[in-house]
Amino acid sequence: MSDDAELLERIRNGATDDFAELIRRHQSRVFAILHRYERDAHKVEDLAQEAFLKAWRALGQFDGRAPFEHWLSSITTRVALDHLRKEKRRQNEIGLPELGDDALDWLRSGDEQSELDARSAAELLELAMRELSPTDRVVITMQELEGRSVKEIAAATGASGVAVRVRAMRARSKLKRALEKLAGHQPSGAKMEK
Amino acid sequence: MDNRKLKRLFASARGETAPAPPEDFAADVLRAVRHEPPLAAPGTISIFDQLNLWFPRLALAASAVIVLCVAADYGLTAAGVPSLSDGVSQLSSQWLLTPTGL
Numbered sequence: 001m002s003d004d005a006e007l008l009e010r011i012r013n014g015a016t017d018d019f020a021e022l023i024r025r026h027q028s029r030v031f032a033i034l035h036r037y038e039r040d041a042h043k044v045e046d047l048a049q050e051a052f053l054k055a056w057r058a059l060g061q062f063d064g065r066a067p068f069e070h071w072l073s074s075i076t077t078r079v080a081l082d083h084l085r086k087e088k089r090r091q092n093e094i095g096l097p098e099l100g101d102d103a104l105d106w107l108r109s110g111d112e113q114s115e116l117d118a119r120s121a122a123e124l125l126e127l128a129m130r131e132l133s134p135t136d137r138v139v140i141t142m143q144e145l146e147g148r149s150v151k152e153i154a155a156a157t158g159a160s161g162v163a164v165r166v167r168a169m170r171a172r173s174k175l176k177r178a179l180e181k182l183a184g185h186q187p188s189g190a191k192m193e194k
Numbered sequence: 195m196d197n198r199k200l201k202r203l204f205a206s207a208r209g210e211t212a213p214a215p216p217e218d219f220a221a222d223v224l225r226a227v228r229h230e231p232p233l234a235a236p237g238t239i240s241i242f243d244q245l246n247l248w249f250p251r252l253a254l255a256a257s258a259v260i261v262l263c264v265a266a267d268y269g270l271t272a273a274g275v276p277s278l279s280d281g282v283s284q285l286s287s288q289w290l291l292t293p294t295g296l
Binding site: 019028121 | 200204208209210212216220224
């Protein structure tokens with residue numbers, strides 16, 4: 001099976017159908033990135049389609065210096081950032097999801113050893129991260145959930161390394177405050193006061 | 195909320211699996227791609243790109259020709275050879291504008 005570079009060469013020479021193979025190779029990663037920012041599976045699919053279309057339109061600008069996967073990840077992160085900005089504008093119009101009792105119990109618990117299941121943890125973070133600006137959210141998600149380096153985050157967000165570090169620190173503090181605020185809420189129908 | 199608890203929350207959330215892409219996702223994107231304008235083939239550049247590429251060289255070549263002409267005119271005048279304008283007027287008075295001329 002040919003590598004991404006050969007596949008890209010064929011696509012550039014007119015083999016449009018080969019783009020489907022490129023999508024199949026990278027779709028899981030694109031979905032995984034977008035799921036960090038959007039929990040609705042249908043919206044994730046729409047955003048993934050948008051990311052691949054943007055990649056298609058910009059294919060002529062891909063110079064092959066970095067792996068295609070990194071380039072596509074940056075495009076996907078920018079799609080997620082645009083989505084967060086649009087959602088931020090609509091934030092007051094939509095209801096916040098209900099948070100399970102387990103998540104709130106864990107949040108209030110002083111037990112250092114207790115573990116929270118992955119889904120509840122992700123939902124809890126999703127809710128708390130709504131307090132952050134879209135860029136702060138992308139920075140902290142890339143750093144803490146995707147394990148990306150400051151350099152990678154800077155490249156994806158267009159910020160400097162110093163700005164990324166400052167944003168990450170600020171985002172972490174805001175996140176802690178948001179989680180503390182959530183811990184003070186009633187278990188059913190958790191909604192954050194603005 | 196201390197740092198350790200926040201780190202544990204991140205660690206737990208990292209374990210969440212993303213939804214799998216639908217079976218026909220690649221085909222759907224490809225259908226959308228077919229509605230897009232075709233990609234420019236590598237190496238093909240438009241006439242405007244070619245003109246942009248050539249313009250500085252053409253401008254330099256034209257300037258060089260002008261400078262060469264002016265220098266030749268001065269040089270020939272200094273050498274006693276009639277200048278270009280004198281030569282043209284001489285030609286026209288001797289050959290073109292005589293009663294037997296054109």
